[in-house]
Amino acid sequence: MNTPRSIKAALAAYLTAYSIYVGPSLFMQIAKSIYRRKPLKAQNVLLKEAEPRRFPAFCAYLVLLILSFDSALKGAVKNKTTRSRFSAFMGAYAATNLFSYLNRHNRRALSLLSSVTTVRSLDAILMKNVIGGSKSAASNYYSLIFILSCWRIMYCWFYHPEKLPRYYNQWISRMADADPRLLEALKSLHFGSLKYGSEAGSSKDLQDYAESLGLPRDAGNPAKVVPIPCSLIHHNISPSCEIHSLYRCYKLFVSAMSIYLPLHVFLRLRRKGPSALKYALIDATRSSSFLAVFTASIWYTVCVCRTHVTKALKLPPGYTDVTLGPLIGSLVCGFSVFLEKPSRRSDLALFVAPFALRSFIPSSPKLDAMQSSLGFSYMITAARENPESVRLGKLINRLFGSI
Numbered sequence: 001m002n003t004p005r006s007i008k009a010a011l012a013a014y015l016t017a018y019s020i021y022v023g024p025s026l027f028m029q030i031a032k033s034i035y036r037r038k039p040l041k042a043q044n045v046l047l048k049e050a051e052p053r054r055f056p057a058f059c060a061y062l063v064l065l066i067l068s069f070d071s072a073l074k075g076a077v078k079n080k081t082t083r084s085r086f087s088a089f090m091g092a093y094a095a096t097n098l099f100s101y102l103n104r105h106n107r108r109a110l111s112l113l114s115s116v117t118t119v120r121s122l123d124a125i126l127m128k129n130v131i132g133g134s135k136s137a138a139s140n141y142y143s144l145i146f147i148l149s150c151w152r153i154m155y156c157w158f159y160h161p162e163k164l165p166r167y168y169n170q171w172i173s174r175m176a177d178a179d180p181r182l183l184e185a186l187k188s189l190h191f192g193s194l195k196y197g198s199e200a201g202s203s204k205d206l207q208d209y210a211e212s213l214g215l216p217r218d219a220g221n222p223a224k225v226v227p228i229p230c231s232l233i234h235h236n237i238s239p240s241c242e243i244h245s246l247y248r249c250y251k252l253f254v255s256a257m258s259i260y261l262p263l264h265v266f267l268r269l270r271r272k273g274p275s276a277l278k279y280a281l282i283d284a285t286r287s288s289s290f291l292a293v294f295t296a297s298i299w300y301t302v303c304v305c306r307t308h309v310t311k312a313l314k315l316p317p318g319y320t321d322v323t324l325g326p327l328i329g330s331l332v333c334g335f336s337v338f339l340e341k342p343s344r345r346s347d348l349a350l351f352v353a354p355f356a357l358r359s360f361i362p363s364s365p366k367l368d369a370m371q372s373s374l375g376f377s378y379m380i381t382a383a384r385e386n387p388e389s390v391r392l393g394k395l396i397n398r399l400f401g402s403i
Contacts, residue, residue, distance in 0.1 A: 006067045010060040017056035021049050053102035053109070061098055062376065066091030088380050093373035100365050107363060108165055114368035115354035115361075117375025123350060124382055139342040145349040147334035149356035154298065154330035156359050158183070159190050163359040175252070176295055181209040182232060189222070189322050196226045196318040206232075227318035230303050241303035248296040256288035286340055294336040301329035 026046070049056060069087035077083040096110065103109040131137050156163045157172050164172075173180070185206045188194035194203055203222065210220030213236035218224050220232060234244040264280040264287070305325035310317065337345050361367070383396040 014060035062095040089377035092376035096372040114371035150334035245300040253292040
C-alpha cells in the first residue's frame with residue numbers, strides 16, 4: 001500500500017466530510033441562537049464533529065481501509081473491477097465495525113447509518129432499473145416514498161414511540177405541539193387500558209390536562225364523557241376544528257419562517273442581485289407552508305374523523321379515537337409534500353425513509369454493520385463507475401474519489 005497516498009486520501013475525505021457537516025450545523029446554531037436570544041456556542045459544534053466517533057472520522061477510516069484491502073489483494077485478484085468491489089465491501093465492513101465499537105455506548109449512530117445506507121443503495125437500484133430518467137416518474141416515486149414513510153413514522157409516534165429514535169420522537173412532539181398526557185390517553189385507548197363509558201376509562205392525567213386548559217375535570221374523563229371533547233385536542237383555543245387548524249398553521253408557519261428564511265438566504269448567497277432574495281423568500285415560504293400544513297393536517301384529520309366521519313358512517317361515539325383517526329391523520333399529513341417543489345421532495349423522502357425502515361427492523365450491531373457494508377460498497381462502486389446512477393454520486397466521489 002502506498003502509505004502517503006492512503007493517508008492523503010483519508011485526510012481529504014475527513015476534511016470534505018467535516019466541512020459538509022459543520023457548515024449547516026454551525027449555521028443552524030447561529031439561527032437558533034438569534035431566535036432564542038441565547039449565546040452562541042460555536043466551539044461545541046466544531047469540536048463535536050471532530051471527534052473520532054463522528055462521521056467525518058468514519059469517512060477517513062473507510063478510505064484508509066478500502067485502500068489497504070485493495071493493496072493487499074493486488075497479487076491475489078488480478079481483475080481490477082472485482083478487486084475494487086471486494087475491497088470496497090471489506091473496507092466498509094471493517095470501517096462500520098470500528099465505527100460500531102467507537103459508538104458502543106450510542107447504538108443509535110450505527111443503527112441510523114445502516115438505515116441511511118440501505119435506503120440510499122435501494123434508491124439507486126430502483127432509480128437505475130425501474131424509474132429510469134423520467135422526471136415525472138421520479139417525482140411521483142419520491143412523493144409516494146415520503147407519504148408511506150410518514151404514515152409509518154406518525155403511526156409509531158402515536159402508538160409505538162419506542163420504535164423511533166428518542167430525539168426524533170421529541171422533535172415530532174415539539175412540532176406537533178402535543179401534550180404528552182393527551183398522547184398517552186390516545187395510546188391507552190388504542191391498547192385498551194382506557195375504555196369509553198367504562199370505569200376502566202378513568203384517567204387522572206387527562207383530567208389534570210383538562211383542568212390545566214380551564215375545562216371541567218370531567219371533560220378529561222372518558223368514563224363519563226364519550227367522546228372526550230375536541231377542545232382537549234385544540235388546547236381549548238377554540239371549539240371550532242377549522243379555526244384551531246388555521247391557528248396551528250399560522251403559529252408553526254411563523255416559527256418555521258424564522259429558521260427557514262435565514263437558511264435559504266444563506267444557501268442563495270452565491271447568487272447576486274435581488275432575484276436571490278426573491279427566490280430565498282419563495283423557497284422559505286414553501287418549506288414553512290409544508291411544515292405547517294403537515295402538522296395541522298394530522299390533528300384536523302383526527303377531528304374530522306371524530307365528527308363528520310363518525311356521523312356519516314354511523315359509528316359509535318369515540319370509535320375513531322381508538323385507532324382510525326390517528327391512522328388516517330398519519331396518512332393524510334404526508335400529502336403536504338406536494339407543497340414542496342419536486343427536487344425538494346426527493347430530499348425529504350430520503351430523509352424520512354430511514355426512520356420508517358428502522359421502525360420495522362430490530363436493531364442489532366452485527367446486522368447494522370452488514371447493512372452499512374453492503375450499502376456503502378454498492379454506492380461507492382456505483383458512483384465510481386457511473387456517478388449519475390447514484391443520487392449524490394458526485395458528492396460520494398468528492399468524499400471517496402481518491403479510492
